[in-house]
Amino acid sequence: MLRDSLSGVRVLDFSHVLAGPVCSMTLADLGADVVKIEPPAGELGRKIGPPWINGESPVFMSVNRNKLSASIDLKTDAGRCLVRKMLCDADVLVENFRPGVMQSMGLDFASVREINPNLVYCSISAFGQSGSNRQRPGVDGVIQAVSGLMSTLGAANEDPLKVPVPIADMVGGYLAAIAILAALHGVRNGKGAQQLDISLYNATVMLQQISFASFFASGRNPDKVGSAAPYAAPNEAVPTEDGWIVVVAYHPERWTALCEELGMPWLESDPRFATNDDRVRNRKALHQLLASRFSECSTSQWMERLALRDIICAPVSSYRDVVESAEYAESGLACTLDHPVAGQIRANGFALGPSDRAQDNADRAAPLNGEHTLAVLARYGIEHDQIAELLDTGVIRAYPARPAPTQTHDEVL
CATH class of the missing domain: 3.40.50.10540 (Crotonobetainyl-coa:carnitine coa-transferase; domain 1)
Structure with missing residues (x-):
């Protein structure tokens, strides 16, 4: 084993x-x-x-x-x-x-x-x-x-x-x-x-294989894009009513579903956002539009709604959120060790x-x-x-x- x-x-x-x-x-x-x-x-x-x-x-x-x-x-x-x-x-x-x-x-x-x-x-x-x-x-x-x-x-x-x-x-x-x-x-x-x-x-x-591959292909240093993926949009964190959520919807079907779920179907026909390439080039404008809509509901509400449309998403979790989550409980990572001086200590163990x-x-x-x-x-x-x-x-x-x-x-x- x-x-x-x-x-x-x-x-x-x-x-x-x-x-x-x-x-x-x-x-x-x-x-x-x-x-x-x-x-x-x-x-x-x-x-x-x-x-x-x-x-x-x-x-x-x-x-x-x-x-x-x-x-x-x-x-x-x-x-x-x-x-x-x-x-x-x-x-x-x-x-x-x-x-x-x-x-x-x-x-x-x-x-x-x-x-x-x-x-x-x-x-x-x-x-x-x-x-x-x-x-x-x-x-x-x-x-x-x-x-x-x-x-x-x-x-x-x-x-x-x-x-x-x-x-x-x-x-x-x-x-x-x-x-x-x-x-x-x-x-x-x-x-x-x-x-x-x-x-x-x-x-x-x-x-950094992927980033250097893009650099070798374009000759351009990577842009600093915060939480976003430099090669896809939307694929970043946006603010909600009570926190942040990462939304990944650059695939055509998911982009369509996101626009519909947000009640903003016109985004699809906007030439600035027609393709993934267009959305990457106009990331700032798109982020502002998404942020204004996502801030109207809580993170948990958006998680439920986006999951029903098979839109990839996740809350931006603190360490406390992580160790209290179902994902962590089911991961097999949590362990407790007995140390002769420190006593009982919590740790992330080895689980492949x-x-x-x-x-x-x-x-x-x-x-x-x-x-x-x-x-x-x-x-x-x-x-x-x-x-x-x-x-x-x-x-x-x-x-x-x-x-x-x-x-x-x-x-x-």
């Missing part, structure tokens, strides 16, 4: 904050055994807030479920030696440091391939591992800007906007997971170690389809820093005496500092 399709695949995750953790969480959701390798103070994502839940970061917890955490100080020779030993038995390595950092620790692809000739090595960075921009720092907002995405958002003549969801990080992480799945298939077919270079810049440009939801897979909340250090090292074949020495010298950190006497490694994991 889907949720255990990667059962037995071992992933060592050196990533932090977002794109890398999204990638490794996707693998964990699919059943992989994912171990976060964190510094003694924890990865940077743990410090991102507000808000906070009992001092824990919801941002961190949102992208680190179903993982184990091993706290290892990679600034020490002993820590790096320990990780190299673990890599002998790993299937996948994920990292999103700035290019060159892993090499400085002797953990670059060329070095690691010598000890594990079948490792899938995935590097995620802002601009890739080669080229003149490889050392250029870049976070989500910077990538949205330089990839052209920011120039398309908002309304004409208004300030630049960014998608508030860190979309460059999210799509970069998901694409990295897809690339890892393909590389694992290659290893299984005897192709040996695979090196993956995932660039957030490339991922965000790829996300009915076959996935049919299984009773309880997700684990994001781990505490070092929560599984002792159990993970034992699983990777590190001897008890060596673990005790690493603890005493501060190379590794465990939470709790020592396991309870009756607790087995299997129970910890």
